[in-house]
Amino acid sequence: MNVERVGTDLQDTLVELTDLAAQAKQLHWNLVGPHFLSLHEQLDGLTGEVRAAADEVAERAVTIGFPPDGRVGTVAKESPLRDVPDGRVPDGRVVALVVDALDTVNERLRRRVDRLGELDAVSQDLLIGVLGGLEKRAWMFRAQLG
Template sequence: MSREKTQAVLNQSVADLSKASALVHQVHWYLRGPGFMKLHPKMDDLMDELNAILDELSERLITIGGSPVSTLKEFDELSKVELEPATWGKKTEDRISEVVKAYKYLASAFQDGLDATDEEGDDVTNGMFSDAKGAVEKTIWMLESELGLAPGL
């Protein structure tokens, strides 16, 4: 059974999750102002969750015969998550909005994973992408609620 598309979408996820984790880490470091005391530790939780998904998908890629990208250069070249050098002048709401944007992209990328794994009949990886998509969608809802936005994927 060919798993070429599944391997490709898993590697895309490896790069995207790595870069999304770096973005969340950046927000964690550069937060200032109202909400700091609750948002700073929340960013730790988000990094842990992203890294757990990253590890699971990377190990699945290896399990099915693939080779995960593993360098900062590869992450940057392959990922579609936007990450710019941080500055101190950005508002907390803008930082959280950047995280929401990255998470919405991840949800879309995980849907691509669902489509590829469905096409190639890989139920195990499909379940992993389904769980990952559910987790990031919940985080989108929570972060948008923090921003005063109504839920609406």
């Protein structure tokens, strides 16, 4: 196994998931609008799922001998996700922001899943599971855009 290549894919995934979880929680706290309650709960669910996935990805990296780095500075420097706005965010804007972030992560995850098929089936399987869950979340948020 090419530990460096597989580990890099896991590290990139860890960065994206860590940022996605932080963004979902930030939006959860600052959400306003008529759909507050349902979105507030939906964002909590997304945060929990993404945090759990990030932990599994980091533990897989350690398992193969690659040191994961989930430090705030690393995530801030390396994440491809756009920043969420500060202050209160209207519910419609929250949905659009989450869909955009999920689409970015899912697109990048799909490329890694394809690449890992040739490198490490166990890591590939892990990312397939993460991708399946996040694609479902994207569908549920996207449905709210109308």
